[in-house]
Amino acid sequence: MPADPRMILLMNYYRDAELRGANLLLRLMSHLTDPDSQTKLSLHLADETRHSWLWTKRITDLGGDPSPIADGYQTRIGLRVVPRSVIDILALTVVVEERAHERYVEHAQRPDVDADTLAVLREVTKDEKWHIAWIRAKMDELAANTGGADRVEEALERFREVDRQVYAELLAKERAAFGSAEPLGSVA
Ligand SMILES: [Fe+2]
Numbered sequence: 527m528p529a530d531p532r533m534i535l536l537m538n539y540y541r542d543a544e545l546r547g548a549n550l551l552l553r554l555m556s557h558l559t560d561p562d563s564q565t566k567l568s569l570h571l572a573d574e575t576r577h578s579w580l581w582t583k584r585i586t587d588l589g590g591d592p593s594p595i596a597d598g599y600q601t602r603i604g605l606r607v608v609p610r611s612v613i614d615i616l617a618l619t620v621v622v623e624e625r626a627h628e629r630y631v632e633h634a635q636r637p638d639v640d641a642d643t644l645a646v647l648r649e650v651t652k653d654e655k656w657h658i659a660w661i662r663a664k665m666d667e668l669a670a671n672t673g674g675a676d677r678v679e680e681a682l683e684r685f686r687e688v689d690r691q692v693y694a695e696l697l698a699k700e701r702a703a704f705g706s707a708e709p710l711g712s713v714a
């Protein structure tokens with residue numbers, strides 16, 4: 527039985543968000559030049575590109591095509607905010623990683639998820655916790671060194687507000703497509 531094209535599209539949104547998450551990390555590579563950050567960024571980047579590959583493989587295994595997404599989660603975020611500092615890029619990364627984690631957990635709890643898709647959801651979810659933890663720690667460390675703790679909270683709040691708006695848009699779009707409560711993916 528051919529896969530539901532709406533599900534293929536949803537997985538392409540997940541794939542897009544993973545790829546754009548990797549792009550944010552590449553930007554951080556040129557800012558966080560200490561050996562510890564370079565090591566963690568390399569592993570983190572490897573995780574995100576692997577996540578995008580896992581979605582690519584799931585899409586093709588289902589008989590679908592991987593395709594670029596022009597109006598995905600991070601593209602919508604990028605239209606509303608421009609990170610102006612390293613703290614901003616780190617805060618944005620925390621917010622999109624939190625959204626990814628929450629979204630994947632929510633999807634995995636649905637009653638109708640097939641076993642192979644569930645395996646991918648579990649695989650990508652398990653990496654997101656350490657992604658959030660190390661980026662958050664690095665952001666706090668940088669802020670402490672520069673006396674910018676207030677900037678961290680301000681940036682997180684600003685990006686979380688944008689995240690809520692963008693995710694609500696994607697939920698509405700997905701509900702229109704599925705005729706139910708399943709939102710189009712937003713992940714990192
Ligand atoms: Fe991640």
Ligand SMILES: [Fe+2]
Nearest residue numbers: 544574577714
């Ligand atoms: Fe990811």
